[in-house]
Amino acid sequence: MxxxxxxxxxxxxxxxxxxxxxxxxxxxxxxxxxxxxxxxxxxxxxxxxxxxxxxxxxxxxSKKGLFLACLKSLVEEVYFAYAEHYDESRPWEEELIVFGRVFLTSILDDRAVNTSRLIFSQAAKDPDIGNWYYTEGAELSYLCFAKVLENKLPLSLEELKPLAQHYIEMLKADLYMKRLCGVSVSLNDQIISDEVRLCADIFIKYLKSRMTQT
Missing domain, CATH: 1.10.10.60 (Homeodomain-like)
Known part of the structure; x- marks a missing residue:
């Protein structure tokens, strides 16, 4: 379905x-x-x-409600940017690459990085903001990508949710974390593509092994 x-x-x-x-x-x-x-x-x-x-x-x-609406708008920008590239007929291995490039490019943007810093600093003062953003940002991104994989793989949505989560967090592990922490890092399309390819290769190897066992 x-x-x-x-x-x-x-x-x-x-x-x-x-x-x-x-x-x-x-x-x-x-x-x-x-x-x-x-x-x-x-x-x-x-x-x-x-x-x-x-x-x-x-x-x-309230002002807080406006702030949360701003965060939702930024989150949706990433989703809709990816939706424009989605191809139902594309093999799932290639979809990992396409999604990875769009997602990683989006979160490495200056505005996205500065927004993340603002969220983390404010979440320490107001846990409601941190909880909201985790639910409406992080968890929603896992669910949306799990649904993409559900369209292409013979696994249930419940099986795919943690897999989607780990793939997304793997994409964030190097370049995004360096940007978030203020570490100087060179960025261009090739560097981003290489990082995505590395994450995708690891994920593909695991997922093929997983499907062989089922």
Missing amino acids: KTEIVPKSNTPKTKRGEDRQKKLLNTAIKVFLEHGYEGASLEKIILDAGGSRSTIYSLYG
């Missing part, structure tokens, strides 16, 4: 409303990254994006 590979998002019903909400979220992301969570003010966001406090409260409930 074919399954969706990206999460559904609640978006405004009109194009105008969608554009205004997108502008608000993009502005809020920029302000949060520039000033940190505590230093970001709704006044600054409203000044740059337009709208009003009542609009933000009606849409997101």
Whole structure:
């Protein structure tokens, strides 16, 4: 059975409303990254994006709600970037490579790295933010990729969830961790491709062995 590979998002019903909400979220992301969570003010966001406090409260409930909406928007960017490259007929071995390149390139972006730093620093002060991001970010990425693999492999979704998790975390283990920790690292398409190929080769070898045993 074919399954969706990206999460559904609640978006405004009109194009105008969608554009205004997108502008608000993009502005809020920029302000949060520039000033940190505590230093970001709704006044600054409203000044740059337009709208009003009542609009933000009606849409997101609070500054924290707006922050979580920004995180959701950033998470979905990765999913939809991959969805554009997805090919149902592509062999699963090749899909690992395609997914790996899109995913790793996305999380190595300056905005993604700085967002991760902001999340971790804020999660120490507000565990709700850390818990939310793990559930709606990390766990959701594992589930979405497990569904991709479910479309291509003779394994159940429950079997594939931990496998998808380990593949994604393997992709993050070197280049992303160096960027996150501020370690100087050279990045280009070839370096990213080589890292993805290494992770994919390890994963393919394990998965073929796993399927042979079942």
